[in-house]
Amino acid sequence: MQAVLLAAGQGTRMRPLTDALPKPMVPVADRPLVAHAADAAVDAGVSELIVVVGYERDAITSYFGESYRGVPVTFVTQSEQRGTADAVRAAAPELDGEFVVLNGDNLYDEGIEGLFGDGPAIAAIEVEDPTSYGVLSTAGETVTDIVEKPADPPSKLANAGAYQFPAAAIEYLDVPKSERGEYELTDVLARVIDEFDVRAVELDRWLDVGRPWELLEANEWRLGELDRRIDGSVADSATIRGPVVVEEGATVEPGTVVEGPALIRSGATVGPNAYVRGRTLLAENTKVGQSVEIKNSVIMADSSVPHLSYVGDSVLGRDVNFGAGTNVANLRHDDADVRVTVKGDRVSTGRRKFGVVAGDRVKTGINTSLNPGVVLSTGARTKPGESVFEDR
Ligand code: TTP
Structure with a gap:
């Protein structure tokens, strides 16, 4: 299975630390932030890493080089950061079957391994206040719906920024712009959930590293x-x-x-x-x-x-x-x-x-x-x- 790492973002909330350094390259313990997601994919046995780069791309491409821990690396450039679906669309020409997408600025616990199992899946994390996340509805372990930032959340299970998509999803990437003006993976997921059985893979610990104090939390972890x-x-x-x-x-x-x-x-x-x-x-x-x-x-x-x-x-x-x-x-x-x-x-x-x-x-x-x-x-x-x- 191929893994797509999303690492093209500008990291505006992390400024000034990202004025010259792309957020995926900020240090988290002994590696850059994005290496933690890459390691999760490599540990799960992926066949190829496709890294979507854009902002300050050279720092990321020179870190990974042509292969990372024995796994071949392909870079694709997203010239403008127009959203996560747009980022995966940039990777589409390289995709040849089912694939995993990981946010290059998230930390996942070892439960993420379950994402690479059989069939489409979404990583999920239980949060106290889900109103600022994509929130999943489930029946047993199957995801039945996803809604962005609902005022009245149907559950406490938030989207943890990691997905396994079926090959068919490569055809679903042309989504309309969302209300906030981006092409979003949530809209691709909604269609996958409609047409496939999608597993919720629940994590015990997860961190989205967006702001400077979250970088401290990432290092604490x-x-x-x-x-x-x-x-x-x-x-x-x-x-x-x-x-x-x-x-x-x-x-x-x-x-x-x-x-x-x-x-x-x-x-x-x-x-x-x-x-x-x-x-x-x-x-x-x-x-x-x-x-x-x-x-x-x-x-x-x-x-x-x-x-x-x-x-x-x-x-x-x-x-x-x-x-x-x-x-x-x-x-x-x-x-x-x-x-x-x-x-x-x-x-x-x-x-x-x-x-x-x-x-x-x-x-x-x-x-x-x-x-x-x-x-x-x-x-x-x-x-x-x-x-x-x-x-x-
Ligand atoms: P975000 O955290 O939404 O964006 P960002 O990392 O640029 O940070 P900020 O909001 O502070 O500017 O992005 C989530 C993940 O998706 C992250 O790994 C970056 C990646 N991404 C892309 O690769 N391309 C895009 O167009 C966008 C919006 C995000």
Whole structure:
């Protein structure tokens, strides 16, 4: 069976992190986000990966190359992001039978294997409030209907962005534009549900990674699955507790404490006397220096937090530098959930603790205070001693 990975999107809700990096390539533990979906397909034994690319396609094509874990990879380009059905339509010339479609920005648990079984299927997840999802109606394990974002949901089973289509569906991809002006796979699914027996494959855990704090959640999940492995250089006086991976070529200097789950990638340096608390990814060539505390954060490649800083519940892009004494506040004193501006709207992260998002090449002056939910755009600067309350 062939698998189509949808990876052409612009990732607008993830800006500024996606200003230059396509969302499928943001790091989730030891791989880019899209590799997690690709791995699910490869583990299930697919014969070919067809990756639909568009926005910043080269980063994705060079990551996969001609084959991925022994499975041939074909790239198709969707020149404009006109919707998920349009994306699969771009892949249609390559399809030659039943096929699976996976969102390149979703994480699935191992239950996804069931999707690759006999006959058409939709992955589903039970959610508390289904009103913002595609919602499935079922009779036993058979899907009988799907409705987008219903005010009065027929069930709590949401569409988890993974499908097995019959070969006939290749002919159904020419759907009309939806109300929001996109060509949507939901409309293709509706027809498949009408004409075929479609299985609901229920997952226990699933995550759609759209916004920066969902990138933190993705890392919390996948870092939590790592087994302890120390291949890098760790000073005798450093303490490594729990499931920590120190890759070959990474250095943990004297007096440092690292608590798992944490991943310290090749070329990273931590310490001396740093404190890395759980659920932290320090990507390639990052530097975390003297008396810096980092907790539950993603620090992307080539970034530095070199002296006397605290970074909690935050996402730092690539090549960021935090001046000495830069501190992130991650908790509001009124204890309300932290809010972040996404595409111009203030949105609750649903998290009591959330720090900041810093785009690539952000530089903060010494003693900068960053308040919860602040987003610093690509290349933004702060002055020494500034207290930053608003995005810039
Ligand atoms: P979305 O999450 O709807 O879009 P996006 O990833 O570009 O993010 P944003 O809304 O923040 O701009 O897309 C769901 C999946 O489908 C995702 O894996 C990207 C992919 N996709 C395409 O490949 N082509 C498209 O035209 C669209 C709309 C999405």
